[in-house]
Amino acid sequence: MKARVKNVALQALLLAAVGGLLIAAVANAGANLAARGIPTSFAFLDHVAGFGINQSLIPYSPLSSYARALLAGLLNTLLVSALAALFATLIGFAAGFARLSGHWALSKLAALYVETVRNIPLLLQLLFWYVAILAPLPGPADSLSLPGVLLNNRGLNLPAPNFAPGAAFVAAAFLAGAALAYWRRRSGGRRSMATTALLLFGPALATFFVFGRPIGLDFPVYDAAVNRFNVEGGLRLPPEITALVLALSLYTGSYIAEIVRAGVNSVPRGQSEAAAALGLKPAQARKWVILPQAMRIVTPPLISQYLALTKNSSLAAFIGFADLMQVSGTILNQTGAAVQVIALDMVIYLALSLATLGLLRLYERRFHWGAAR
Amino acid sequence: MRKHVPKTPRLVFPVCLAVCLALLASVARAENTLDVVRGRGVLVCGVNTGLAGFGLPDDRGLWRGFDIDYCRAVAAAIFDDPGKVKFVPLSGKDRFTALQSGEVDLLSRNTTWTQSREAGQGLLFTGINYFDGQGFLARKKLGLDSASKLSGASICVQQGTTSELNLADYFRKSGFRAETVVFSTADEAIKAYDSGRCDAFTTDGSALYVQRMKTTSPDDHEVLPEIISKEPFAPVVRQGDDRWFNLVKWTHFALLDAEELGVTSANVEQLRKSDNPEIRRLLGVEGDFGAGLGLPADWVVRIVRAVGNYGEIFERNLGADSPLKIPRGLNAQWRQGGLHYAPPVR
Numbered sequence: 001m002k003a004r005v006k007n008v009a010l011q012a013l014l015l016a017a018v019g020g021l022l023i024a025a026v027a028n029a030g031a032n033l034a035a036r037g038i039p040t041s042f043a044f045l046d047h048v049a050g051f052g053i054n055q056s057l058i059p060y061s062p063l064s065s066y067a068r069a070l071l072a073g074l075l076n077t078l079l080v081s082a083l084a085a086l087f088a089t090l091i092g093f094a095a096g097f098a099r100l101s102g103h104w105a106l107s108k109l110a111a112l113y114v115e116t117v118r119n120i121p122l123l124l125q126l127l128f129w130y131v132a133i134l135a136p137l138p139g140p141a142d143s144l145s146l147p148g149v150l151l152n153n154r155g156l157n158l159p160a161p162n163f164a165p166g167a168a169f170v171a172a173a174f175l176a177g178a179a180l181a182y183w184r185r186r187s188g189g190r191r192s193m194a195t196t197a198l199l200l201f202g203p204a205l206a207t208f209f210v211f212g213r214p215i216g217l218d219f220p221v222y223d224a225a226v227n228r229f230n231v232e233g234g235l236r237l238p239p240e241i242t243a244l245v246l247a248l249s250l251y252t253g254s255y256i257a258e259i260v261r262a263g264v265n266s267v268p269r270g271q272s273e274a275a276a277a278l279g280l281k282p283a284q285a286r287k288w289v290i291l292p293q294a295m296r297i298v299t300p301p302l303i304s305q306y307l308a309l310t311k312n313s314s315l316a317a318f319i320g321f322a323d324l325m326q327v328s329g330t331i332l333n334q335t336g337a338a339v340q341v342i343a344l345d346m347v348i349y350l351a352l353s354l355a356t357l358g359l360l361r362l363y364e365r366r367f368h369w370g371a372a373r
Numbered sequence: 374m375r376k377h378v379p380k381t382p383r384l385v386f387p388v389c390l391a392v393c394l395a396l397l398a399s400v401a402r403a404e405n406t407l408d409v410v411r412g413r414g415v416l417v418c419g420v421n422t423g424l425a426g427f428g429l430p431d432d433r434g435l436w437r438g439f440d441i442d443y444c445r446a447v448a449a450a451i452f453d454d455p456g457k458v459k460f461v462p463l464s465g466k467d468r469f470t471a472l473q474s475g476e477v478d479l480l481s482r483n484t485t486w487t488q489s490r491e492a493g494q495g496l497l498f499t500g501i502n503y504f505d506g507q508g509f510l511a512r513k514k515l516g517l518d519s520a521s522k523l524s525g526a527s528i529c530v531q532q533g534t535t536s537e538l539n540l541a542d543y544f545r546k547s548g549f550r551a552e553t554v555v556f557s558t559a560d561e562a563i564k565a566y567d568s569g570r571c572d573a574f575t576t577d578g579s580a581l582y583v584q585r586m587k588t589t590s591p592d593d594h595e596v597l598p599e600i601i602s603k604e605p606f607a608p609v610v611r612q613g614d615d616r617w618f619n620l621v622k623w624t625h626f627a628l629l630d631a632e633e634l635g636v637t638s639a640n641v642e643q644l645r646k647s648d649n650p651e652i653r654r655l656l657g658v659e660g661d662f663g664a665g666l667g668l669p670a671d672w673v674v675r676i677v678r679a680v681g682n683y684g685e686i687f688e689r690n691l692g693a694d695s696p697l698k699i700p701r702g703l704n705a706q707w708r709q710g711g712l713h714y715a716p717p718v719r
Contacts, residue, residue, distance in 0.1 A: 336494030
């Protein structure tokens with residue numbers, strides 16, 4: 001009992017010391033910054049940024065505020081991380097199972113991929129893909145083209161939907177139709193596909209024509225008379241984002257492949273033998289017997305990979321992609337508010353990591369993986 | 374304290390750390406850069422990561438360039454030895470943080486003097502040592518005769534520079550739209566331009582000529598005639614140490630005064646016997662003008678002996694004696710139609 005009191009007291013003391021140190025450090029930094037005439041507040045976030053961002057998911061111009069620039073950077077980071085996480089998972093699971101398969105060539109190919117890619121620094125791969133994508137592609141004037149799609153060294157140009165006034169009514173009509181169809185199926189009406197389709201698309205189509213076709217496609221066009229330098233119109237996927245997603249997915253995928261292999265190997269062989277004895281085909285055994293047990297082991301290291309991927313996306317600045325780190329680097333340089341900007345970045349990355357963690361924990365709990373023990 | 378917790382060495386560490394940090398913090402407050410530099414025996418100078426003519430290590434690893442010579446001039450004034458400099462290469466983005474945090478004593482890195490950098494970031498620019506302006510590099514085969522025809526183009530630029538801001542301003546003013554692709558270093562920006570990612574590359578006029586040499590075939594590229602901004606370069610110090618600010622500022626003025634009075638590295642020793650009162654004061658033969666800066670009377674002799682006067686530094690690194698062959702232009706002395714006009718040493 002006495003030992004326990006002492007233990008608690010000591011821990012409290014330690015916490016107080018660390019907390020005191022932290023407060024002292026913040027106060028000291030604030031005083032030193034103020035003494036040197038360096039800004040100490042976050043007021044700069046409202047000021048005009050003045051620099052351009054070439055790829056933004058939200059409307060952004062050099063007249064926007066620093067806060068908006070940060071938000072544009074954050075959204076770019078999120079976009080790249082989400083895309084790369086998706087592709088890395090697909091690549092990783094495919095390569096992991098390929099490596100385990102009895103097919104000799106497939107297994108060796110997967111091993112070659114894993115061992116090559118995960119042993120080369122990510123930055124090097126990133127620069128490689130950027131050059132590899134840029135070098136062979138022609139300029140905008142000589143774009144490679146498919147109907148509606150143009151590919152050149154400024155990016156992949158796709159048709160983009162454009163919305164005229166009235167588009168909102170079409171969307172509303174579609175939602176109403178969908179709700180109607182759903183309600184009809186729920187209330188146990190006759191399940192005819194034709195009726196469902198009519199309910200689903202009928203109102204939307206009617207509104208579409210009544211409002212004079214407010215939703216259309218905006219095709220990318222190269223016309224030297226309009227803009228001799230670049231393709232105009234449509235939606236552009238710049239080479240920076242492509243290189244970044246490619247490098248991150250391949251790199252993280254190689255780690256995920258190994259995690260999957262380890263997870264599957266950790267399921268006792270008796271399980272697949274038992275599945276075979278029950279008459280399950282190998283694919284069925286994988287899906288119903290092996291994978292659910294393997295996932296329990298795979299999920300925690302998988303989470304670490306997603307977290308690492310998000311953080312690795314900050315290498316974007318090297319190939320000119322405006323992610324959170326790149327944008328905040330510029331802001332830091334312009335405002336001199338180094339401590340504030342870095343602190344903001346740290347908080348944002350921490351929040352991103354915690355959110356990822358939370359999502360995957362939810363997923364784990366939902367499927368009772370890890371909870372069974 | 375020790376009496377109450379004799380068996381807890383775990384606690385000693387954080388407490389020690391707290392005390393040490395507190396001590397460290399109080400030391401950092403009382404700043405006297407000159408004493409710190411003297412005590413250390415070497416000047417720490419923040420320079421470009423690699424820009425020919427301004428700051429670049431040669432094939433033997435020796436730093437050379439216009440900005441490098443300014444660091445050497447300050448070291449010569451303090452130690453009478455231009456070799457006592459440690460060069461810290463800094464990217465455009467990191468340079469101010471390095472200076473603010475005390476990692477470098479002096480930033481001599483083709484840095485543009487702006488109001489917000491000085492008033493808003495706790496810095497002081499010591500005096501313009503190079504008058505520059507921003508321009509564009511584009512492919513000759515585009516046949517552009519003016520930057521005003523770049524509407525709709527993609528333009529590569531380095532991050533954390535005034536170039537990035539000027540570019541946005543220029544297009545805003547002219548009502549153009551252009552895609553800016555921002556890279557963390559000038560090297561990556563010029564590489565991307567060279568590979569066709571951009572139609573033009575933009576930076577300070579002096580650096581355009583240097584960067585053009587890095588493209589696969591420099592003759593295919595041309596510098597467009599427009600100068601879209603004022604880029605006055607100056608060495609930078611932290612605020613709060615007036616003595617150090619004066620020392621760096623007057624090292625710059627001394628280099629200019631030496632050129633104006635015809636004092637060169639070749640004749641500085643014999644000019645000490647000169648009858649010209651201005652030269653006698655500059656070289657410390659009459660009066661002691663170094664004392665106010667914390668330097669000996671012959672401080673200018675030390676500087677000029679080590680690196681020459683402003684004109685010598687310019688010609689050696691950027692002008693006729695260099696591969697860049699940049700004309701003096703605005704960087705000539707005021708008597709020659711340039712803008713350099715240094716206050717007198719008296």
